[in-house]
Every structure is written in structure tokens, then in C-alpha cells.
Amino acid sequence: MQVLQVQLEVGPDPAEVGRARRWARSRLAGSGIGEDEPLAEALVLIISELVTNAVVHTGCPAVLRMLFAAEGGVRVEVADASDCPPKPRHAQGDDTNGRGLELVDGLADRWGWQPEGLGKSIWCEVDRIPAEPAPAVTPTGVVSPGRVPA
Numbered sequence: 001m002q003v004l005q006v007q008l009e010v011g012p013d014p015a016e017v018g019r020a021r022r023w024a025r026s027r028l029a030g031s032g033i034g035e036d037e038p039l040a041e042a043l044v045l046i047i048s049e050l051v052t053n054a055v056v057h058t059g060c061p062a063v064l065r066m067l068f069a070a071e072g073g074v075r076v077e078v079a080d081a082s083d084c085p086p087k088p089r090h091a092q093g094d095d096t097n098g099r100g101l102e103l104v105d106g107l108a109d110r111w112g113w114q115p116e117g118l119g120k121s122i123w124c125e126v127d128r129i130p131a132e133p134a135p136a137v138t139p140t141g142v143v144s145p146g147r148v149p150a
Helices: 018-028 037-056 102-105
Strands: 003-010 060-069 074-080 112-118 119-126 136-138 141-143
Touching: 003 018, 003 112, 018 037, 037 074, 037 102, 037 119, 037 136, 102 119, 119 136
Parallel strands: none
Antiparallel strands: 003 060, 060 074, 074 119, 112 119, 136 141
């Protein structure tokens, strides 16, 4: 399994979140993931949430990493200098924050956190769903994928 890793240092300023999203979009496009693909949209939202959490809740610089597997999956990691574990919250009704990790949980195939140096890294993985195989065509018509003509 070959993996390509790219990373961006993020300053402790909320304006850095927008820069991280733009950077991520360009790296996704460079890896062959189109910006209008659902995978790209999900990853940009995940990155936005994780970078926001790192910047807002720690007030420290962070490092955003994206790892592209040859099979098409993407791993996102955001490392910061805080050793406090992430605390998923459950926003109520009109709350304007507290949904970040719930979004990550809903969009990622897997996620978690681990100690890294003196701080921590929050990571998630999103699998790239392969395109549906084209239906098989037989002399009598089209056969659904996975079905063997009789």
C-alpha cells in the first residue's frame, strides 16, 4: 500500500481555517479527487471542523496532514500541542457550536485520537467508494452487475 502524505502548518488564528480548506481542496484536486465529488466535500468539511477545534479550543498552532492511499482512501490528521483529549458534545436545538465531532463521526468511516509528542493527534479515515461496475451486456439484453446470465 503506497501512501502520499502532505501537510500544512496552521497558526492559532481562526482565519487559518479558511486557508486550510483552500489548501485541502487544492491537494484533493491534485490527487485526482474532483472538487464536486462527495468524497472531497466530506473531507473539506471534516478538515474545517478538526482545524477549527484545534485552533479554537487549544489556542496553539496545529499541523494538518492528509495521507492518500493508493487504493483511494484518505486519512486526515490534525495534531496540536494540547494533551487534552477531544470531548464530543451534543448540541441542542439552536446551539451555534458543539457539532464538530458529531459531523466527523457521521462523515468519516473511522476516527479517533492518539497522543503525539506532548500533545495529541485527532485522525479520521474516509474510504473512496469505487465506481459501480458497468452492467454486463448479453445478446438478450443488459444483466445487472454481479448477476451471471443463465
